[in-house]
Amino acid sequence: MSGSAPAAAGRPAVPPLPYKLIATDLDGTLLRPDDTVSERTRRALATATAAGAAHIVVTGRAVPWTRHILDALDYQGLAVCGQGAQVYHAGEHRLLTSVTLDRQLAGLALSKIEAEVGPLFLAASRDGLDGEVLVGPGYRVQEGPLPNVMIDDPGELWTAPLNKVYLQHPTLDDDALAAAARQVAGDLVGVTMAGEGIVELLPLGLTKATGLSLAARRLGLTAKETVAFGDMPNDIPMFAWAAHGVAMANAHDELKAVADELTVSNEEDGIAVVLERLFG
Numbered sequence: 140m141s142g143s144a145p146a147a148a149g150r151p152a153v154p155p156l157p158y159k160l161i162a163t164d165l166d167g168t169l170l171r172p173d174d175t176v177s178e179r180t181r182r183a184l185a186t187a188t189a190a191g192a193a194h195i196v197v198t199g200r201a202v203p204w205t206r207h208i209l210d211a212l213d214y215q216g217l218a219v220c221g222q223g224a225q226v227y228h229a230g231e232h233r234l235l236t237s238v239t240l241d242r243q244l245a246g247l248a249l250s251k252i253e254a255e256v257g258p259l260f261l262a263a264s265r266d267g268l269d270g271e272v273l274v275g276p277g278y279r280v281q282e283g284p285l286p287n288v289m290i291d292d293p294g295e296l297w298t299a300p301l302n303k304v305y306l307q308h309p310t311l312d313d314d315a316l317a318a319a320a321r322q323v324a325g326d327l328v329g330v331t332m333a334g335e336g337i338v339e340l341l342p343l344g345l346t347k348a349t350g351l352s353l354a355a356r357r358l359g360l361t362a363k364e365t366v367a368f369g370d371m372p373n374d375i376p377m378f379a380w381a382a383h384g385v386a387m388a389n390a391h392d393e394l395k396a397v398a399d400e401l402t403v404s405n406e407e408d409g410i411a412v413v414l415e416r417l418f419g
Contacts, residue, residue, distance in 0.1 A: 156190060156191055156192055156418075157366075157417045157418070158192060158364055158365060158366040158382070158383065158417065159191070159192055159193065159360050159364040159365075160192065160193050160194075160195065160355055160358070160360045160364050160365040160366070161184070161187055161192055161193070161194045161195070161365075161366055161368075161414070162194075162195050162197045162219075162351055162365055162366070162367040162368070162377060162381060163194065163195075163196055163197065163367075163368045163369075163410060164196075164197055164198060164199075164347075164368060164369040164370060164371070164374055164377075165196060165198040165200060165205070165208065166198070166199075166200070166334060166370075167334065167370035167371065167387060167389055167390070167405050168368050168369055168370045168387055168405055168409075168410065169196065169368070169405070169410060170208070170405065171405055171406055172405070172406060174208070176212060177408050177411070179408045179411045180408050180410050180411040181212075182411070183408075183410065183411035183414040183415050183418070184410075184414065186414070186415075186418050186419070187414050187417070187418045190418055192418070193216065193358050193360060194216060195216065195217050195218065195219060195351065195354050195355070195358075196209065196214065196218040196219070197218075197219040197223075197347050197350065197351050197367070197369075197377060198218070198219070198220055199221070199222045199331075199333035199334070199337070199339070199347075199371075199373055200220055200221070201220050201221040201224070201225060201264045201270060201272075201302050201303075202218075202220045202221070202225055202227050202234060202267075202268055202270070203268065203269055203270055203271070203272075203286070204272070204285050204286075205218060205220050205227070206227075206229070206232070206268075209229040210229075214229045214230075215229055215230035216228075216229060216230065217229070217235075217354045217357065217358070218354075219347060219350035219351050219353075219354050220350075221237075221264065221302040221303065221350075222302075222303065222331060222333065222339065222341055222345060222346065222347055222350075222373060223238075223341075223345050223346050223347045223348065223349040223350030223351070224237060224238040224239070224266075224302045224303070224341070224342070224345060224350065225237050225238075225302070225350070226350055226353050226354050226357075232268075234267070234268050235357075236350075236353060237266055237267070237302075238302075238342055238345055238349075239266050239300040239301060239302060239342070240300075240301045240302060240303060240304065240328070240340065240341065240342050241342065242297050242300075242301060244327045244328060244343075245301070245304055245327075245328055245340055246297065247324075247327055248320075248324035248327040248328045248340060249261075249304070249306075249324075249340070251323045251324045251327070252306070252319065252320045252323055252324050254323075255319055255322075255323045256308060256311060256316065256319050257308070257309075258309075259306050259307065259308055260275060260276070260277035260278040260279070260306070260307040260308070260309070261275040261278060261293055261296060261304060261305065261306065261307075262274040262275060262278045262280075262287070262296075262304070262305040263296040263297075263301050263303065263304045263305065264301060264302045264303050264304075264305070265299050265300065265301055265302070266299070266300040266301060266302050267300075270302065271286070271287070271288045272285070272286070272287040272288065273287070273288050273290050273295060273296050274287045274288065274289050274290065275290055275293045275296060276290075276291065276293070277307075277309075278305065278307055279307060279336060281335075281336065302341075303339045303340060303341050304339065304340040305337060305338065305339055305340075306320065306338045306339070306340065307336060307338070313332050313335065313336065313337070313338055314332070316338050317330055317331070317332045317338045317372075320338065320340070324340075326343075327343065328340045328341060328342070328343055329341035329342060329343050329344065329345050329346065331346070331372060331373040332371060332372045332373060332391075333371055333372075333373045334371055339373075346373075346376035346377070347373060347374060347376055347377040348376035348377050348379065348380035349376075351365075351367075351377055351380060351381075352380060362380050362381055362382060363382045364382065365380070365381040365382055365383070366381060366382065366383045366384075366385065366413075366417070367380075367381035367383070367384050367385065368384075368385045368386075368387070368402075368409070368410050368413070369384070369385075369386065369387070369390065369394060370386065370387045370389055370390040370391065370394065370405065371390070371391050371394060372391055372393045372394060374386075374394055375393065375394055375397055378394070378397055378398060378399075379397070383399050383400065384397065384398045384399050384400070385398060385399065385400045385401070385402050385409075385410075385413055386398035386400070386401050386402070387401075387402060387403070387404055387405050387409045388401060388402065388403050388404040388407070388409060389404040389405060389406075400413070
């Protein structure tokens with residue numbers, strides 16, 4: 140016999156949760172342009188978690204660039220950082236898993252990419268809870284509070300374990316650079332675009348879906364129980380893994396093309412709009 144178990148006498152039946160796991164990207168998705176989370180979105184997430192759903196932040200930022208945001212939100216759960224490379228326990232300020240980039244393969248990949256498109260500007264994110272982001276000559280750093288270390292010698296990028304390498308080109312746009320890198324070096328490293336001016340080289344096969352699946356398993360949850368929110372091409376694997384992918388109105392066209400649903404922008408509380416419908 141199928142169906143829900145009957146409610147106890149005099150007690151209303153509790154409807155099943157539409158999703159047991161809510162996975163949200165940070166920049167352009169959960170965060171507004173000023174890097175804050177609106178009160179409406181906070182309330183919607185609180186309602187969903189009070190009903191029994193889990194919330195996992197899934198971001199391209201490594202832990203050192205994510206931790207201050209999670210602390211400000213009083214976020215105590217798991218976070219997937221560094222494009223899936225790191226699973227971080229925010230409540231315990233502890234790194235649970237970490238995957239590093241093979242620097243020899245990354246160097247070979249860079250040689251092949253530069254042979255195709257010419258010299259690149261480089262930056263790199265070092266591994267660990269306090270890993271620095273090193274920025275080489277010519278690399279354009281976006282304005283904001285995120286710390287970085289400017290270096291004169293690009294050789295310094297390779298002196299310690301890395302999560303990722305960032306690429307910029309003097310004339311090619313992000314889509315063209317990512318496509319060229321993928322074409323000539325996609326058998327050596329992963330290539331993704333995480334935002335404006337942010338093309339990244341990652342360990343081969345590593346995506347947000349990799350880290351999210353590890354975090355979900357720790358919670359006893361599965362892909363079919365997951366709704367995911369995002370805005371950039373680096374969210375495509377997460378959408379492929381989750382049962383339902385929701386793209387923001389401000390999302391890249393590549394993500395919109397594979398989304399199950401479109402919501403309004405991050406500035407208009409797009410996550411809240413969907414969660415209020417799903418969880419009431």
